[in-house]
Amino acid sequence: MSYIQEYPLLPALEAIERHDELPPNSVHLGGLAMGENPEDAKIEFVKRGAFLSILSWGIMKLKSGPLYSCDQYDFPLKVLSWFPKALDEFQRPPADGGLHAGAMISQDQNVDGEMLAVGSTARGYNITNWSRDAQGIKASPDFYRPVTFGMSYGMLNDRGLLRLWKELGDKYDAGEL
Numbered sequence: 073m074s075y076i077q078e079y080p081l082l083p084a085l086e087a088i089e090r091h092d093e094l095p096p097n098s099v100h101l102g103g104l105a106m107g108e109n110p111e112d113a114k115i116e117f118v119k120r121g122a123f124l125s126i127l128s129w130g131i132m133k134l135k136s137g138p139l140y141s142c143d144q145y146d147f148p149l150k151v152l153s154w155f156p157k158a159l160d161e162f163q164r165p166p167a168d169g170g171l172h173a174g175a176m177i178s179q180d181q182n183v184d185g186e187m188l189a190v191g192s193t194a195r196g197y198n199i200t201n202w203s204r205d206a207q208g209i210k211a212s213p214d215f216y217r218p219v220t221f222g223m224s225y226g227m228l229n230d231r232g233l234l235r236l237w238k239e240l241g242d243k244y245d246a247g248e249l
Contacts, residue, residue, distance in 0.1 A: 077202075077216045079180075079187045084208040085146045091116050091129045098125075101249065102236055106227055115233060117152075117240060119249060122184070124149045126221055145221040146204050148184035149249065153241035155190070155199060156234065162190045162197070196224040 086095050091114070094100065101124075103116035113130040129142040162178050177191035177200070186203040201219040205211035228234040243249050 075216050075218060079202050081205055082203050085123055087208050088125055088127060088144050091127045091142055094118060101240055104232055104236060106231055119149060122149050124151055145219050147201055148186045150184045152244040154183050156238045156241055158190045193222060198222040
């Protein structure tokens, strides 16, 4: 499915092929496992100047042998402090000034020059970056799909992703990153 591109696209960040081979000047900020098993996905937060790359990686066990995969989701670094607040706002009931009942996505918000939104899924939430193409440097000029990072309720709450995100956001706000 191709989306309608409403905002100018920003240049793609260099692709990270492996979580353990980061580009120069990258800083690993933190990460966590999404399950108890070694083959369960891991999430890593990587600072790249004024940008954040979220890496979701894992090793799948196939009959043909192990298969490593590493997906990259790019955002402005300010997303660290913006997302927890935007999620709280998104979850606020309509009676308390929140979005209308049944709303599936927030209004787009300019976060350091990139247009972001929080959305609801059947199993959790996502962040959409309308200013970047999900295919990065491999993007086709004829097909646009925004960067969308999905997080299940279990990832956010049970596995501690939201807690880690808030800790990094507090460090960002304090100027410690």
